[in-house]
Amino acid sequence: MSTIYIVGSAVTKFGELWDKSLRDLIQDAAFSAIKDATLEPKDIEAIFIGNMAANQFEGQSHLGALVSSFFPHFPPSMRIESACASGSLAMLTAENALLAQRYNTVLVIGAEKMTDVDASVTTDILAGAADVEKEQRSTFPGLYALLAQAHMQKFKTTSEQLANVAVKNHHNALANPHAQFHKEITVQDVIQSPMVAEPLHLLDCSPISDGASAVVLSTKKHHSNIIIAGTGHAQDTLALADRKSLTEFASTQKAATQAYAQANISAADIEAAEMHDCFTIAEIFAVEDLGFCKKGKGGQYIQQTQTRQELNPSGGLKACGHPVGATGVKQIAYLHQQMKLGRWNVTLAHNIGGSGATAVVHILKQGKNL
């Protein structure tokens, strides 16, 4: 099987970017990634763009063609949608095209422009990532609140442990210039912030963000020694009410098992992990389901000052921001940029769609002998 190299990457600033259009963000990320790869736009053979709802946020329903039109040779281009996992599924689609030897070098973009509409409209659009829950008036914070309550009841996880996830990720984001927030917060700040859906406070929730990210993938090494070493993709019921368990994401567990096996490593080998912390409880689920700690111990594990892995070093979705379609690609772009600097050799990216209906795990490796 061919090896897939990450040869370039870029991430725009994440945040409320009123002066940037979706088009601006995509162009910024795409051409910066191509430049990072020391390639020319004409070297891109195909484009895969992850995006959840440009048709609803922006009225743009032909995103693939829009992105292709930025290039002088109009490369084949397609949009991939899987709610908040749109970016990582765009990655997987691109990787499959490379492994099928259809192309040698492709561009993967993740993008979302969310702040041009009222926040309640955004809440409504994001609720479209669920099923009948939307008609039953539930919001995504409401669904994750139910998951948090189930975890708290079964494992005695506390509000302070949830808050600690936000505190850690806000601290990590201080070192990330692209992050939406550069502000330290305390456990008390989180617990005293307004309640959104009990037990989740405002500061337990990731923000509404604009942003884009891009990576260039190739079956040719170019100058890179960073590869996609393993991938996993799994699904679960779309409706939360149909789940067998409310204290774990079976999709994450399955995707992680696939990715570890393909990369021939275990959870203990991961040095840094970018995880899907759309709400603080989601990172607690992630550290357990990815096998970083025992089931039910996620809150305690994250509370440790020194964990085996660096957890959401970018600031995660919570503090770096969560432009939904961009997130899965941003996780990999961020890890790629840090690995180029020699920070880690084996890393993991974990991206969730909905309340665990879709899970995608990527493992990145680097080494001189790859």
Add this chain to the structure above:
Amino acid sequence: MKHAISPPRYYRNSIKWIQWIGKTGKVIGITTQQVQQSNSTSHLPLQIALVEFEQAQLLLPIALGGPQITIGTKVICTLRKLSSTTENAVIEYGLVCRSC
């Protein structure tokens, strides 16, 4: 005011209500939402319960004005008016649960 569900979809949902009305179940999860969808006219805060019925689990809003519901409370599925004004001139009803 935008309607939460299009009238044809509302009709398709409504013909399934009869399967659930009068069924009793147990609350296994509950939250209180302080934020709602843009097209919802529900009162806030809105309590949502995950209810375990004999046939399946269902996520349901909790009817206003009844006794307090917590995890473990036995509830009955019933029909309530969910909103009173829509631009489609539909008075929207839907399934909710209340203590029994």
